[in-house]
Amino acid sequence: MIEIDVSTERGIAVVVPRGRLNMVAAKRLREALAEVVAGGTHRIVVDLGETTFLDSSGLGALVSGLKAARQAGGDLRVARPTPEVLAVFQLTNIDKVLRPRPDVASAFDV
């Protein structure tokens, strides 16, 4: 099962999915990201450092959040991907639009 923590500091929401982002969990991530954007925070960092698995539906949820954030004038960035997550980013070529950042704190610096 997955836990999704959301916290906001200085206008940036940090979303931390802990566990497996699979078909069952992706729906919850999609909802969590939509809620953040609807709540008025348009800059989001998804901290993938504790995401032990990512599948195509989890990736779809990230892309959905990315599009919502950009439509609102912000952005969604991903940080600290585990080897499991990075493999999926590379196999799907999504790393072109979701470039993994080495840490959460500097994800919006550049």
Add this chain to the structure above:
Amino acid sequence: MSEPTGSTGSTGSARTAGRVVAHLELPADPEALDTAHDALDAAWAEHPEIGAGERIRFVTALMEILGNVVEHAYAADASAAERRLTVEVVGDGDGGLRGRIEDNGQPAALDLSDVVMPDADAESGRGLALAVAALDDLSYIRVGSRNVWTLRCERRP
């Protein structure tokens, strides 16, 4: 919770071809994904010959196929009790993995040679393309009243 039947791990100690990593018989429902994932996570410790890269690519593909089966193989009115799938994962003795997923759902209308990775802004449709990209070979055949998916993941240097 749906408990798997069958067994995980292996009784043999020697590195032999066709060493069983997991054999599971499960209800074909979304919980099967976590159940199979848990069983495999528990089994890897017994298979140090399988490297992290192969394990990650294989599990990524296996979960996509399992997800496809539980979401698409059954008619909406198929009774939950009759939806069954089996998962077998075998080490090839050379650091690679073979998998076989069987279900008793409806035939799948698909051609794996047609599968392409969607554009970066797509929110769905990557599942089979991801499985194909992760593996060295993926095949689907209909055998009698069952769908059979076979997965092959070679060790990469």
